[in-house]
Amino acid sequence: MSARENILNRLRQAEKSAQEHTLPHVHDQELYRDFPEESPEVMLDLFARRLVALQGEFYAAASELEAAEKLLHILSSAGDGPVAVQEHTLLHSVVEHNTGLRNRLVFEQNFPEDAREFAAFEAGITTADWLIARSGSILLRTNRAGGRRLSVLPPLHVVIATTGQLVPSLEQGLDRIRAQEADWSYMTLITGPSRTADIEKILVLGAHGPKRLAVIVIEQN
Amino acid sequence: MKTKSEFLRKAAVKAGDKIHRAKILKAITTYTGKVEGMKSAQYHDWQQARSLAAQTKNYVLRHLPDLLEQFERNITANGAQVLWAEDAAEAREHIRRIFRERKVRKVVKSKSMTTEEIEVNELLGGEGIEVLESDLGELIVQLAGEKPYHIVTPAMHKSRQDIAALFHEKLGVPASSSAEELTMAARDHLRSAYVTADAGITGANFLLAEGAIVMTENEGNGRLTMSCPPVHVVIAGIEKILPAMENLALFLPLLTTSGTGQQITCYNSVVRGPRAAGEQDGPQEMIVILLDNGRSAMYGEPEFQHALRCIRCGACLNACPVYRTVGGHAYGTTYQGPIGSVITPHMRGMAEFSHLSSASSLCGACTQVCPVQIDLHHLLLKNRAKATEEKRGVDLWQVGFAGWARVMTSRKRLEGVRRLAVAGEASLRVILPHALRKRLPLPAKKSFARLWQEGAGR
Numbered sequence: 112m113s114a115r116e117n118i119l120n121r122l123r124q125a126e127k128s129a130q131e132h133t134l135p136h137v138h139d140q141e142l143y144r145d146f147p148e149e150s151p152e153v154m155l156d157l158f159a160r161r162l163v164a165l166q167g168e169f170y171a172a173a174s175e176l177e178a179a180e181k182l183l184h185i186l187s188s189a190g191d192g193p194v195a196v197q198e199h200t201l202l203h204s205v206v207e208h209n210t211g212l213r214n215r216l217v218f219e220q221n222f223p224e225d226a227r228e229f230a231a232f233e234a235g236i237t238t239a240d241w242l243i244a245r246s247g248s249i250l251l252r253t254n255r256a257g258g259r260r261l262s263v264l265p266p267l268h269v270v271i272a273t274t275g276q277l278v279p280s281l282e283q284g285l286d287r288i289r290a291q292e293a294d295w296s297y298m299t300l301i302t303g304p305s306r307t308a309d310i311e312k313i314l315v316l317g318a319h320g321p322k323r324l325a326v327i328v329i330e331q332n
Numbered sequence: 333m334k335t336k337s338e339f340l341r342k343a344a345v346k347a348g349d350k351i352h353r354a355k356i357l358k359a360i361t362t363y364t365g366k367v368e369g370m371k372s373a374q375y376h377d378w379q380q381a382r383s384l385a386a387q388t389k390n391y392v393l394r395h396l397p398d399l400l401e402q403f404e405r406n407i408t409a410n411g412a413q414v415l416w417a418e419d420a421a422e423a424r425e426h427i428r429r430i431f432r433e434r435k436v437r438k439v440v441k442s443k444s445m446t447t448e449e450i451e452v453n454e455l456l457g458g459e460g461i462e463v464l465e466s467d468l469g470e471l472i473v474q475l476a477g478e479k480p481y482h483i484v485t486p487a488m489h490k491s492r493q494d495i496a497a498l499f500h501e502k503l504g505v506p507a508s509s510s511a512e513e514l515t516m517a518a519r520d521h522l523r524s525a526y527v528t529a530d531a532g533i534t535g536a537n538f539l540l541a542e543g544a545i546v547m548t549e550n551e552g553n554g555r556l557t558m559s560c561p562p563v564h565v566v567i568a569g570i571e572k573i574l575p576a577m578e579n580l581a582l583f584l585p586l587l588t589t590s591g592t593g594q595q596i597t598c599y600n601s602v603v604r605g606p607r608a609a610g611e612q613d614g615p616q617e618m619i620v621i622l623l624d625n626g627r628s629a630m631y632g633e634p635e636f637q638h639a640l641r642c643i644r645c646g647a648c649l650n651a652c653p654v655y656r657t658v659g660g661h662a663y664g665t666t667y668q669g670p671i672g673s674v675i676t677p678h679m680r681g682m683a684e685f686s687h688l689s690s691a692s693s694l695c696g697a698c699t700q701v702c703p704v705q706i707d708l709h710h711l712l713l714k715n716r717a718k719a720t721e722e723k724r725g726v727d728l729w730q731v732g733f734a735g736w737a738r739v740m741t742s743r744k745r746l747e748g749v750r751r752l753a754v755a756g757e758a759s760l761r762v763i764l765p766h767a768l769r770k771r772l773p774l775p776a777k778k779s780f781a782r783l784w785q786e787g788a789g790r
Contacts, residue, residue: 299602
């Protein structure tokens with residue numbers, strides 16, 4: 112008998128005595144005190160407050176042109192090495208607005224296969240699947256986000272998204288992911304820059320992941 | 333017996349160590365303030381959240397074998413491989429074979445208690461494979477040659493000065509480094525490891541029956557471990573199952589609120605398999621080892637089964653007055669504190685570990701904080717009962733009480749014993765050692781019943 116059969120047999124034998132239980136269902140709105148109203152203004156405001164409280168950087172932009180300016184501003188306080196960018200129409204149209212920026216950017220088709228070379232990128236730019244207002248989080252699937260490394264290996268992660276991507280809480284984010292099924296292997300929910308408090312519970316940013324997380328949200332009418 | 337005397341010895345030393353007590357008190361006070369604040373800030377009703385989580389886990393336990401098979405089927409369809417291990421030895425054998433076949437020389441590892449349970453670092457060291465712990469707390473205890481002190485905060489027992497001295501010796505940083513400088517030293521130390529390792533090992537906080545593993549963390553070392561090396565090995569207990577992604581909306585904030593007092597951890601990753609077709613990067617192989625190691629036996633005991641609801645948040649350790657006093661290392665187990673004292677005797681033997689069930693004041697603080705409503709202090713009592721039942725041979729205690737019961741249930745026999753004691757008193761006082769002799773009560777010359785018959789008190 113294999114380990115698999117032995118383990119499953121033991122569980123099945125015991126199972127007979129267990130009483131029936133049903134799976135409870137609860138909505139985030141009933142559970143969480145800080146569940147926001149579903150208006151873009153309210154959600155954007157809460158998203159920004161939560162992100163900033165975690166020492167993330169938040170920028171609202173009225174247009175793609177303004178987003179390009181914010182991006183330039185964010186990158187100006189990083190080193191002047193190459194910047195990796197996810198292949199995405201929104202990102203293309205934002206960076207189109209600035210020629211100085213374009214020369215530094217490396218798009219997905221030119222990413223190095225070797226992780227060691229990848230480690231040289233100064234920053235990674237991605238979009239998001241959804242922005243979670245209640246926790247100030249970014250929900251990201253790697254099939255859309257230029258791979259697993261792009262948002263974690265460079266010391267700066269910049270996210271460019273629109274107000275249309277805001278949802279109130281994680282439940283709604285996961286529902287929407289479910290609704291747009293695709294072939295993805297990895298999804299991550301990012302809430303603030305990398306952190307640790309393993310030394311005397313003192314908060315330090317940039318433990319292993321990005322030291323800086325900057326989010327630009329373009330307002331859509 | 334050796335484990336017990338070791339525990340008593342180490343516990344006595346730590347209980348008298350004021351410096352140790354100050355460090356733990358500082359860490360746990362900070363923790364408690366954050367956790368209590370987050371419970372009331374985030375939840376309408378924390379008790380409701382606990383109850384929903386317990387119900388969800390009850391459902392999972394009721395359907396555990398089916399859900400495990402679903403997990404296996406679904407994640408295999410995504411390209412991952414699933415292996416089963418009945419005990420630590422079998423899990424180690426899987427890992428040894430996987431790494432030998434792939435000629436792995438260097439492994440980067442993120443924090444995982446199941447890998448501690450099966451002692452992966454010792455195994456790989458013996459194979460000549462370099463293992464780098466990437467979680468800061470784990471790296472600290474690895475460099476110090478110690479075991480994790482706490483399931484969530486492995487280096488809770490070390491002050492900044494302790495860590496600075498350690499990093500000064502091992503990594504060459506200035507001995508006066510701040511927490512930030514020490515963290516950056518660890519970051520630099522590990523940066524190249526992620527991109528040069530042949531394999532990454534992680535645990536899993538949850539396994540989704542729909543076919544995914546879930547990992548929650550703050551540092552990003554887990555994400556790097558799952559993103560860069562060509563092979564990703566996951567070691568997870570069979571009780572970690574949740575049905576689907578939707579359950580995470582309850583469980584991720586619940587785990588973090590109890591574990592660290594954050595609303596949600598910095599990174600929560602759902603991994604459905606190795607690199608998929610058309611994806612930019614990711615490991616070519618993902619192998620999940622499902623570890624039993626005593627869990628199915630515990631599942632088979634109706635009274636103890638619900639301890640498998642545990643999500644390893646560490647709240648019961650922090651709440652426990654015994655843990656705070658004797659510290660994590662005294663236990664000599666992978667899982668410390670109340671949950672460790674409940675499950676270790678089932679995982680590693682009642683005979684050797686039942687003493688941990690008595691390392692409790694039964695104050696119930698653990699039960700009160702548990703986010704999945706495990707009745708921890710009553711389970712400790714049940715462990716004590718089980719240990720007594722399992723004990724074989726003549727037990728003086730039991731013989732004594734059987735005799736006592738026989739005497740006390742009969743007026744006649746009690747009177748007989750009294751007479752015997754009165755008659756034998758003089759000789760008893762000669763035989764008994766001095767200390768006992770002084771404590772031996774004098775039997776009454778006449779019993780109460782006799783006095784009553786003679787008309788006393790009328």
